Amino acid sequence: MASAVSSTAKYYVRIDLFHRLVHGFLMASFLGLAATGLPIKFNQAAWATNLAHALGGFGTVIFFHQTFAIILSLCFLLHLGRILHAAFVKGDPGVLWGPNSMVPQPKDLLDMFWHFAWFFGLGPKPRFDRFTYWEKFDYWAVFWGMAIIGTSGYVMWFSGFFGRFIPGWMFNIALLIHSEEALLAVWFIFTIHFFNSHIRPEKFPMDLVIFTGRVSEAELHEERPLEYERLVAQDGLTAIATEPPPLWLRNFGRLIGFTVITIGFILFGLTLWAL
Amino acid sequence: MWIRKRVALVLASITLTLVRPAAAEDEITNEACLACHALEDLVGSDGRSLVVDAGAFSASTHGTLPCTTCHADATTVPHEEKPARIGIATCATCHSEVVATYEKSVHGEARTNGATDAATCASCHGSTHTVRQHSDMGSPVYPLNLPRTCGACHGDPELAKRHGIPVVNAYQLYLDSIHGRALTHSGLLVAANCSSCHGFHDIRPKKDAESKVSRLSVPATCGGCHAGVMEAYDNGVHGRAVKHGNLKAPVCIDCHTAHQIARVDTDPWKLRIIAECGTCHEESLKTYRDTFHGQVTALGFTPVARCSNCHGSHRVLPAADPESSIAPANLVATCQKCHPQAGPKFVLFSPHADHENPERNPGLYYAARLMTLLIVAVFIFFGIHTVLWLLRSLIEQRRLNGRR
Numbered sequence: 001m002a003s004a005v006s007s008t009a010k011y012y013v014r015i016d017l018f019h020r021l022v023h024g025f026l027m028a029s030f031l032g033l034a035a036t037g038l039p040i041k042f043n044q045a046a047w048a049t050n051l052a053h054a055l056g057g058f059g060t061v062i063f064f065h066q067t068f069a070i071i072l073s074l075c076f077l078l079h080l081g082r083i084l085h086a087a088f089v090k091g092d093p094g095v096l097w098g099p100n101s102m103v104p105q106p107k108d109l110l111d112m113f114w115h116f117a118w119f120f121g122l123g124p125k126p127r128f129d130r131f132t133y134w135e136k137f138d139y140w141a142v143f144w145g146m147a148i149i150g151t152s153g154y155v156m157w158f159s160g161f162f163g164r165f166i167p168g169w170m171f172n173i174a175l176l177i178h179s180e181e182a183l184l185a186v187w188f189i190f191t192i193h194f195f196n197s198h199i200r201p202e203k204f205p206m207d208l209v210i211f212t213g214r215v216s217e218a219e220l221h222e223e224r225p226l227e228y229e230r231l232v233a234q235d236g237l238t239a240i241a242t243e244p245p246p247l248w249l250r251n252f253g254r255l256i257g258f259t260v261i262t263i264g265f266i267l268f269g270l271t272l273w274a275l
Numbered sequence: 276m277w278i279r280k281r282v283a284l285v286l287a288s289i290t291l292t293l294v295r296p297a298a299a300e301d302e303i304t305n306e307a308c309l310a311c312h313a314l315e316d317l318v319g320s321d322g323r324s325l326v327v328d329a330g331a332f333s334a335s336t337h338g339t340l341p342c343t344t345c346h347a348d349a350t351t352v353p354h355e356e357k358p359a360r361i362g363i364a365t366c367a368t369c370h371s372e373v374v375a376t377y378e379k380s381v382h383g384e385a386r387t388n389g390a391t392d393a394a395t396c397a398s399c400h401g402s403t404h405t406v407r408q409h410s411d412m413g414s415p416v417y418p419l420n421l422p423r424t425c426g427a428c429h430g431d432p433e434l435a436k437r438h439g440i441p442v443v444n445a446y447q448l449y450l451d452s453i454h455g456r457a458l459t460h461s462g463l464l465v466a467a468n469c470s471s472c473h474g475f476h477d478i479r480p481k482k483d484a485e486s487k488v489s490r491l492s493v494p495a496t497c498g499g500c501h502a503g504v505m506e507a508y509d510n511g512v513h514g515r516a517v518k519h520g521n522l523k524a525p526v527c528i529d530c531h532t533a534h535q536i537a538r539v540d541t542d543p544w545k546l547r548i549i550a551e552c553g554t555c556h557e558e559s560l561k562t563y564r565d566t567f568h569g570q571v572t573a574l575g576f577t578p579v580a581r582c583s584n585c586h587g588s589h590r591v592l593p594a595a596d597p598e599s600s601i602a603p604a605n606l607v608a609t610c611q612k613c614h615p616q617a618g619p620k621f622v623l624f625s626p627h628a629d630h631e632n633p634e635r636n637p638g639l640y641y642a643a644r645l646m647t648l649l650i651v652a653v654f655i656f657f658g659i660h661t662v663l664w665l666l667r668s669l670i671e672q673r674r675l676n677g678r679r
Contacts, residue, residue: 039574040571043564043573052574120663120667159614159621164616164618164620165620167620168620168621170638171624172636172639175567176643176646177646180643180646195664201665201668
């Protein structure tokens with residue numbers, strides 16, 4: 001095992017540039033959607049009125065909301081297109097099933113069970129593979145969130161068109177689902193996702209991997225032993241070996257990351273205040 | 276001795292004797308009076324000037340009358356006794372009907388009850404020597420001057436407090452109103468002034484059913500000018516309710532206010548009316564606030580439907596009335612005012628959907644339940660997950676640190 005570890009490369013690529021960029025656009029548009037959508041949902045709160053007026057009034061709020069919606073929709077479609085392309089054009093079924101796929105595996109259920117056992121000190125920490133069960137939950141929550149919030153949003157945006165096919169009371173439901181699912185998303189991302197990926201003691205104050213794309217060998221070995229062993233066995237580590245992330249990239253990640261976390265916590269606090 | 280300047284009196288007597296030696300006692304002419312009362316420094320024992328401006332008097336509407344019409348007790352020249360002060364009773368010798376009306380007005384009653392600062396004839400019409408026709412631009416009761424005349428008292432909060440007048444600054448509010456601006460800025464005679472709504476000699480307080488501004492009289496009073504609006508209002512549910520004596524039904528002033536009547540095309544006005552409708556229609560306001568329309572107006576913006584966009588403003592009719600804008604047959608046309616593509620399916624939208632009412636909005640009700648369940652389930656699970664994980668991680672870290 002030790003022989004497989006390159007003596008010069010201590011870092012490995014975990015997230016490629018495409019996914020980092022998509023995550024960046026997703027993050028920016030999600031914040032934009034939240035900042036322009038939450039005032040409408042919590043319209044009775046003073047901060048909502050002030051924020052909506054500060055942004056430039058209803059016309060501006062709805063314009064930015066729709067613009068960010070289009071950006072996020074493009075992220076969604078681009079991601080979906082790349083998965084389908086990989087699976088059916090490049091012929092790599094691994095994105096749809098197996099350790100490199102985001103699709104939940106039977107092992108994920110067992111992992112979760114043993115993770116809980118570890119919480120109570122009833123066993124060792126489960127040995128995770130490339131994607132853990134909570135990462136998959138985050139992923140699917142966002143995936144279905146986008147599908148549901150997006151669909152209901154477009155139904156309301158183009159109500160004149162959709163009103164030719166669906167009864168008007170569906171617009172009532174669309175607004176309710178749009179706003180409740182969005183609240184779920186905002187709360188989940190700004191609490192659970194932040195904790196799972198950044199705030200928990202092992203990662204505090206943040207995991208820079210989404211910005212640098214790189215993990216150290218120690219990290220990979222400790223957090224994803226199954227992936228590490230698989231890569232060693234398949235001699236795949238050299239292919240993803242890379243330099244340590246340069247300082248500027250880490251600082252860039254910290255700057256963006258702390259900004260997003262701060263905005264996220266402010267928005268989360270405002271929703272609680274308005275309840 | 277009531278004239279301090281005896282010299283003046285003596286001089287006047289001499290002049291009079293010289294000028295009018297043959298004047299009979301019962302035929303005192305205005306010239307005889309003016310022989311003294313035109314002298315610039317003629318003052319009474321209380322220091323008040325007793326001078327009459329002969330020019331202004333002859334130009335006044337009373338200019339052709341002999342002085343003795345009002346000063347009937349000034350029977351000798353010079354007078355032996357101080358003639359009585361001119362009062363309401365004096366005016367009544369000619370204007371008996373007007374004075375009788377006045378006596379029953381809020382001002383007249385206040386005066387009877389001892390309020391010496393309540394308006395009398397001269398308070399509004401000016402001094403009897405200079406009084407002019409109300410159609411004369413110089414008259415204090417000329418329509419363009421009247422608000423300032425009334426405002427001399429009704430712009431004084433202290434006076435309002437003393438007399439328990441509910442609106443303490445009616446004059447200031449009026450000046451800011453669409454009526455006040457039309458009058459002061461545009462000089463419009465047709466702009467409503469105080470008397471257009473309150474009357475003049477017969478002014479009554481609003482709690483008096485006889486008053487032109489009592490709740491039930493307001494529509495007719497406003498309708499005096501706004502005939503078209505009154506016609507629409509009278510045929511709507513609110514107008515009909517008022518006709519039946521329902522004091523809770525809204526009248527003009529509930530939405531438009533009594534004095535500070537504003538333009539209706541401003542955002543603050545449009546937004547305030549939603550709350551006004553909601554004072555009675557609480558349930559409808561609550562459910563409206565749950566819709567996109569209601570959310571946007573709550574934020575302070577008005578490019579979305581407000582109550583009146585669907586229900587009308589002056590002529591509000593129930594959905595059961597085939598003429599109503601929200602009657603099933605008219606819904607498409609009503610929604611199309613904002614949503615040109617609206618069709619029969621589109622108008623099945625529920626502008627007052629209640630997510631707590633499974634009978635009225637079953638789809639929405641169950642969707643709301645489902646979403647609540649989803650949110651609660653996710654956060655219970657991940658709340659526990661997160662807390663347990665945090666505790667275990669902290670324990671592990673302490674153990675690792677301890678080992679070091």
